Amino acid sequence: MIRVAIVGQGLVALHFEVGLEKLKHNLISDYGVPLRNLLPYKYSDIEVVAAYDVDESKVGKTIYELAKRYYDAPGEIPGTLKDIVVRRGIHLNSLKGLPFKARGREEEEGYENAVWSIIDEWKSLGVDIVVNVMTTEPVEPVGSLQELHERFKAGDLTASQTYAYMTALYSSKYKNAAFINVIPSPIANDPAYIEFFKESRGVVFGDDGATGATPLTADLLEHMYERNRKVIDIAQFNIGGNTDFLSLNLPERNIMKKITKSAMVSDILGYEAPNYIRPTGYLEPLGDKKFVAMIIEYYSFGEYKDELYIVWRVNDSPALAGLLVDLVRLGKIALDRQQYGTVYEVNAFYMKKPGPHGSKIISKYRAYQQLLQWVGIKDPRY
Ligand SMILES: NC(=O)c1ccc[n+]([C@@H]2O[C@H](COP(=O)([O-])OP(=O)(O)OC[C@H]3O[C@@H](n4cnc5c(N)ncnc54)[C@H](O)[C@@H]3O)[C@@H](O)[C@H]2O)c1
Structure with a gap:
């Protein structure tokens, strides 16, 4: 069994949560789960045991109730989701400036009690994996382990940093655990966290799940490199609702995404190419189905200028949810193998900014081959 706690409902x-339950009951196919049924852990081994949020409209509701309100797809919502009630997390001002009424556990119990009461819940639930999918917040890496300990004690970390710290603490005291950070906060890219997770016999994957245009762009850049097509510039827009x-x-908050997205250009091409790659705007009617447009201009043989257009x-959200079905299982595999700290082969495929700090961003095609090798499975096609 892989027991999962979610941060950010x-x-x-x-x-x-909904997709996983449907998958377990064979109500949907597993399209969008890259490693599909090739892993030793099956979909039915994964169990979401807790979810945390600070939005007053979500805390205390069941996942089933939230799915009725926000999950926009045909078919029944699995009744098993009535068993998970959203718990109050720690806020630390992560929703500041946004139009939501938020309250954290620290406002009721004090910071230290809030932290330890959540860790106690993980202990009694036997949590193996904490998945961080909370709102993007501005975060700087801490750098040194000593400073990390001091800032945690003083309550001077952001919310995602605090949850990551709590996971390492929990891992060192109670049960080996993994923290999966699919938001842009630098956790797997922060040397202080890598060291702390190693010491705590825990695992951290991150940062920032690669779902939409980023992995596609990475593979297009690989194509340009392999064919020696000289990229002149890249313009990429993302508008969502x-x-x-x-x-x-x-x-x-936007600057966090810009940092994680544009590092790949020089890493994959081997040279800088002027680019504009980042979420560009909010347009509510588009909902969760975002609009991506991209142009890559490049020189081909004879210095003829070609243009590649993508409209998408x-x-x-479903795209990242599909990756999580792999990531929680890979987190458990890394724990089983006692590969503490982080695993570059996992991060390189699933993340926009793969940790540890200083790691190269490679195309997703190349990363996939390395991932299969790390897992120890063969590409079933060959
Ligand atoms: N394809 C994708 O959707 C994608 C890809 C990469 C990264 N991400 C990242 O995943 C995250 C989640 O995306 P989403 O579309 O589900 O956003 P969302 O706004 O629907 O959900 C975020 C949730 O986190 C909660 N939250 C905020 N602060 C919290 C705290 N301190 N403790 C607990 N919960 C807290 C919010 O109340 C909200 O319910 C974002 O940071 C996003 O950047 C998404």
Whole structure:
């Protein structure tokens, strides 16, 4: 069994929870789960045991109730989701500036009690994996382990940093655990966290799940490199209508995405190419199905200038939810193998900014081959 706790009961979490239950009952296919049924852990081995949020409209509701309200797909919502009630997490101002009424456990119990009461819940639930899908927040890496300990004690970390710290603490005291960070906060890219997870016999994967245009762009850049097509520039727009895009509209949160997305250009091409790659706007009627447009201009033989155009509508949250079905199983495999700290081969395929800090971003095609090798499975086609 793989027991999962979710941090951030938003759309991605909902698609993961509903999708997983449907998958277990053979109500949907497993399209969008890259490693499908090739892993030793089956879909039925995964169990979501807790979910945390700070939005007053979500805390205390069951996942089933939230799915009725926000899950937009045909078919029944699995009744098993009535058993999971959203618990209050720690807020630490992560929703500041956004139009939601939020209250954290620390406001009721004090910071230290809040932290330890959540860790106690994980202990009694036997949590193996904590998945971080909360709202993007501005975060700087901490750097040194000593400073990390001091800032945790003082309550001077952001919410996602605090949940990551709590997971390492829990892992060192009670049960080996993994923290899967699919938001842009630098956790797997922060040397202090890698060290702490190693010491705590835990695992951290991250950062920032690669779902929409980023992995596609990475593979297109690989194509350009392999054919020696000289990229002149890349322009990429992303416009969406979900609350993720709403929060990314705040400039200090948007910068987090820009950092994680544009590092790949020089890493894959081997040279800089002028680019504009980032979420560009919020348009509510688009909902969760975001609009992506991209142009890559390049020189071919004879210095002729070609242009590649992409126009795309992508269901945003389900794409990341599909990756999570792999990531929680891979987290458990890394724990079983005692590969503490982080695993680059996992991060390189699933993340926009693969940790540890300083790692190269490679195309997803190349990363897939390395991932299969790490897992120890053969590509079933060959
Ligand atoms: N394809 C994708 O959708 C995709 C890809 C990569 C990364 N991400 C990241 O995943 C995250 C979630 O995306 P989403 O579409 O589900 O967003 P969402 O806004 O629907 O959900 C985020 C949830 O986190 C909650 N939250 C905020 N602060 C919290 C705290 N301190 N403790 C607990 N919960 C807290 C919010 O109340 C909200 O319910 C975002 O950070 C996004 O950038 C999404």
